[in-house]
Amino acid sequence: MKNALITASTKGMGRAIAIAFAHEGVNLAICARNENDLAAFKAELLAVNPGIKVFTAATDVSVKAQVLQFAQSAEEQLGAISIIVNNAGIYEPTSILDDTDDAFEKSINTNVGAAYHLYRYFGKKMIAAKEGHLFNICSVAALNPIAAAGTYSVTKFALLGLTKVMRLEMQEYGVKVTAIIPGSTLTSSWDGVKVEKDSMVLPEDIASAIINIYHISPGANVDEIIIKPAGGQI
Template sequence: MKTALITGGTKGMGRAISLALGNDGYNLIICARNQDDLDRIAKEIAKVNAEVQVYTQVCDFSDEEQVNNLIYWVEKEFDQIDVLVNNVGLFVPGRFFDEKPGALKQHMQINVFAPHALSRAIGKVMKKHGSGNIFNVTSVASREVVPTAASYSVTKFALAGLTNIIREELKKHGVKVTEIVPGSTLTSSWEGTTVPAKEFVLPEDIAKAVMSVLSMSEGANVDEVVVRPIKGQI
């Protein structure tokens, strides 16, 4: 049975991906900041598929030490991770000249440094085994600058670049690397919106994209999947 690690796996896209992977028979390592949320998703997955093992680990990805501790624990407890989903992300709106001091550093730690560290550690193991899938969840903000989210946009461009580098490093070792590029997706960040749900991308759409990539033949790699609302960004 294969094992997948999902960061930010208790809400929104991460939750949907966790449920989809669990339903497909993957053992799961789900990481998030809140233990109650982790316990809740573990119970949800048990209802979907009682045969899979669900391991939970509290990690605040804004804290480099906690990220390093997570990596140490994973390396100690698991011989192989078959799927890594770098989903956790920070979005704090703000224009370039209006953002608070430290905004870029805060975004970089969560949106770039954490997936960088996880991809290095787990990618080395995948390289040794000659197989695996790494998914980095970016945003259409990695393609089109969002002036009202300056630091967020910078870090999503950076994560897209990192994804391309990792892919080049690992492709000759049989490890696949995919950038998942969501447009406006109906997660908790849109709480209170009056825009109908049908005009958004849904978290389940992103989960289906991940599962579709995983269903590809051994020789096929999907470089990127861009999923936008049918009527455009909201």
């Protein structure tokens, strides 16, 4: 049985991805900041598939020490981790000039740092095992920056760049790396904004893409996949 680690797992895309992997019979290590949310979601996942193991840890992924503790504990509880989904991210709808003083550090640590530290922790172990698949949830803002979300765009550029380097480092060892690049997706980032559900990408669409990519043949890799609303960006 395979083991997957997913960051920011109780809401939005992370939640949908965890449920999809539970249906696949994959053990899960999930994190979020709220312990009550994690406990409730663990029960839900075990109801989806009572045959899997679910490890939870309250984690602030902007803090390196907490990220590494989550990684180590997940490994101790489940065994070798062969699937990583770097889903954690924060979206601040402000220009760079209007950012708060700590906005850049908070955003870079959350949107890029967590993925970097998890890659450093698990990368050589995956190389030794000659298997693994790392998914980084990027954004179309990495391709077409948004002035009204300046720092977010910068950090998603950085995450896409990190993903490309990871792929180059891992490809000769049989370890796969995929950038998932969603457009306007119905997550909590849109709370308070009136939008039509049917005009947006749904978290389940992202989860479905990841599961299908995970199941492709051993000799193939999806480097990047862009999933945008059929009618264009919101």
